[in-house]
Amino acid sequence: SSRLPVFSHDEVTKHRSLEDGVWVTFKGGVYDITEFVAMHPGGNKILLAAGGALEPFWALYAVHDQDHVLEILSQYKVGEL
Ligand code: HEM
Numbered sequence: 001s002s003r004l005p006v007f008s009h010d011e012v013t014k015h016r017s018l019e020d021g022v023w024v025t026f027k028g029g030v031y032d033i034t035e036f037v038a039m040h041p042g043g044n045k046i047l048l049a050a051g052g053a054l055e056p057f058w059a060l061y062a063v064h065d066q067d068h069v070l071e072i073l074s075q076y077k078v079g080e081l
Contacts, residue, residue, distance in 0.1 A: 004080055007079045015050070023051060028080060033073075054073075
């Protein structure tokens with residue numbers, strides 16, 4: 001079985017701009033959402049989470065508590081923490 005690479009929190013924090021790539025974490029997964037930023041229904045607010053965890057933001061914006069949002073996120077998985 002193929003496993004995705006493991007990244008450190010430190011590595012994730014290096015990706016917080018469109019230039020360096022926008023990475024986020026969610027429940028132990030690492031996601032490169034660079035290509036999704038321009039498609040986000042909530043606009044550039046998504047960049048507040050760049051380089052770190054989605055959980056605190058999704059706790060505030062409950063619109064993300066839907067299966068279809070997790071399906072979108074899953075497409076961008078690049079690794080594990
Ligand atoms: C709305 C995805 C991160 C703020 C949405 C919607 C999707 C989405 C699919 C529309 C949901 C619906 O109406 O059914 C994502 C994904 C994220 C992400 C995949 C991360 C990879 C964030 C972050 C914030 C945020 C970090 C805030 C800091 C919002 C807001 C809306 C929204 C305010 C409502 C927009 C509106 O209806 O006017 N997001 N989101 N999102 N998102 Fe995100």
